[in-house]
Amino acid sequence: MTQRQVKAAVLLIGDELLSGRTQDVNLQTLAKFLAPLGVQIAEARVVPDIPAEIIGAVNVLRIKYDYVFTTGGIGPTHDDKTADAVAAAFGVHIDVRADARAILEAHYKGGANLNESRLRMARIPDGAILIANPVSRAPGFQLGNVFVMAGVPSIMRGMLEDVGHRIEGGAVVRAVTVRGRGVREGDIAASLAALEAATNGAVTFGSYPWFAPPDSFGVHLVARSSDVEALAKASDDLLALIRVRGVEPELAEDDS
Amino acid sequence: MTQRQVKAAVLLIGDELLSGRTQDVNLQTLAKFLAPLGVQIAEARVVPDIPAEIIGAVNVLRIKYDYVFTTGGIGPTHDDKTADAVAAAFGVHIDVRADARAILEAHYKGGANLNESRLRMARIPDGAILIANPVSRAPGFQLGNVFVMAGVPSIMRGMLEDVGHRIEGGAVVRAVTVRGRGVREGDIAASLAALEAATNGAVTFGSYPWFAPPDSFGVHLVARSSDVEALAKASDDLLALIRVRGVEPELAEDDS
Numbered sequence A, B: 001m002t003q004r005q006v007k008a009a010v011l012l013i014g015d016e017l018l019s020g021r022t023q024d025v026n027l028q029t030l031a032k033f034l035a036p037l038g039v040q041i042a043e044a045r046v047v048p049d050i051p052a053e054i055i056g057a058v059n060v061l062r063i064k065y066d067y068v069f070t071t072g073g074i075g076p077t078h079d080d081k082t083a084d085a086v087a088a089a090f091g092v093h094i095d096v097r098a099d100a101r102a103i104l105e106a107h108y109k110g111g112a113n114l115n116e117s118r119l120r121m122a123r124i125p126d127g128a129i130l131i132a133n134p135v136s137r138a139p140g141f142q143l144g145n146v147f148v149m150a151g152v153p154s155i156m157r158g159m160l161e162d163v164g165h166r167i168e169g170g171a172v173v174r175a176v177t178v179r180g181r182g183v184r185e186g187d188i189a190a191s192l193a194a195l196e197a198a199t200n201g202a203v204t205f206g207s208y209p210w211f212a213p214p215d216s217f218g219v220h221l222v223a224r225s226s227d228v229e230a231l232a233k234a235s236d237d238l239l240a241l242i243r244v245r246g247v248e249p250e251l252a253e254d255d256s
Helices: A026-037 A051-064 A082-090 A098-107 A116-122 A153-160 A185-198 A228-243 B026-037 B051-064 B082-090 B098-107 B116-122 B153-160 B185-198 B228-243
Strands: A007-013 A040-047 A067-071 A094-096 A123-125 A129-131 A140-143 A146-149 A174-181 A204-212 A216-225 A250-252 B007-013 B040-047 B067-071 B094-096 B123-125 B129-131 B140-143 B146-149 B174-181 B204-212 B216-225 B250-252
Touching (some): A007 A051, A026 A040, A026 A153, A040 A051, A051 A067, A082 A123, A082 A140, A082 A146, A098 A123, A098 A129, A123 A140, A129 A146, A146 A153, A174 A228, A185 A228, A216 A228, B007 B026, B007 B051, B026 B040, B026 B067, B026 B153, B051 B067, B051 B082, B082 B094, B098 B116, B098 B129, B116 B123, B123 B140, B129 B146, B146 B153, B174 B228, B185 B204, B185 B216, B185 B228, B216 B228
Parallel strands (some): A007 A040, A007 A067, A067 A146, B007 B040, B067 B146
Antiparallel strands (some): A040 B040, A129 A140, A140 A146, A174 A216, A204 A216, B129 B140, B140 B146, B174 B216, B174 B250, B204 B216
């Protein structure tokens, strides 16, 4: 039985990612979280805090892919524009919602600390389901197939605890990595291409050179497949490919 | 005199970025390289090693922005599909080109080491201008407003030496960062929004909370502008905004 492929897009939102101020790490976190659930990230985009750009990207991606995961832009300041933009993308109403407000009231003890700015974090589009935030309480939300999460990595990771159970995944793509120290890509490229061709699409092979100056280098060969048997054969084939070069290969730990 | 805004897109190409295997760092490198040249990155995308996805993204981005910078997919292995995809996006012919071949022949001493796989790195679209690679020699290329570079960060950085002089930048956007230790976003959000509104679009303000467990936290307030005087005033305003909270602010070094 062949399971269907479930594909997702990641939309990273924030001027700070495009200016170089902030190094994104959420894409990698999401990829490693989703893979075992049977969801592959097929595309990612980074857009600034501009409503039209967020709306445009959300609407392209939510139609093209099974799921969309956004990060960033749901805090209390004026540059947090994601919640309103996602509501606009879906054409639904958005306002401070009672369930989200209750979470903030409990957190801020209902007092003067819950000012107008913080209440912005209770703006939830009609029809959305809250995503719990175990770190700083202000919730994310799911609207249709779009999951809207915080940009701060520790908070985004915390929100994933309330996301996984909502995901209907498909085939789980697994990977093996074979490391060939001192092997050059150009010397194994033809053999690698032949290996991929022989699998008739069952396995995808990737080749990633690495350099550790001054004089250490090599290649990581990666096989990815949702077919366990085909992947086991691919792993053996990659080990053989490196041994032919007179090098003893290593099976690397990273399997993404 | 108001200089024009010059905008760029970055297109990161590679299955390994979407699977979570590899943490991209090229976007940040490009942002910090381009900013002083007067080029702002307005959007970034990550696509897999699938020709149709690369072609589609190149054609959307090269029309929408002044420049496009791609990284990844120009090596010798079968999963390196960028050069052919960019040629297809422009509708131009691509084949092994004499100038690129000569570079590889010199590097590989013209002998048997320059096999068919390595010759793939000399496939250059008609009309493209080579980008020198001071690290591993195999060139990138510029076709119209699209710069095609390697994905390995050290090689990508090396190629930038042959890119900067081709860029016609516009207004240089500078940034200042003010750090407020122990300050919470929700307490300064209204004042920050008022500051931005008062600049009539001359300055963009961003607010980025930080957390250093167990008990240290605060906010980075960033002002970005191409107007030097407006930025100086914004910097003073941000310092005052933090002092009002009873905290002595710090001017942070990072200015992106």
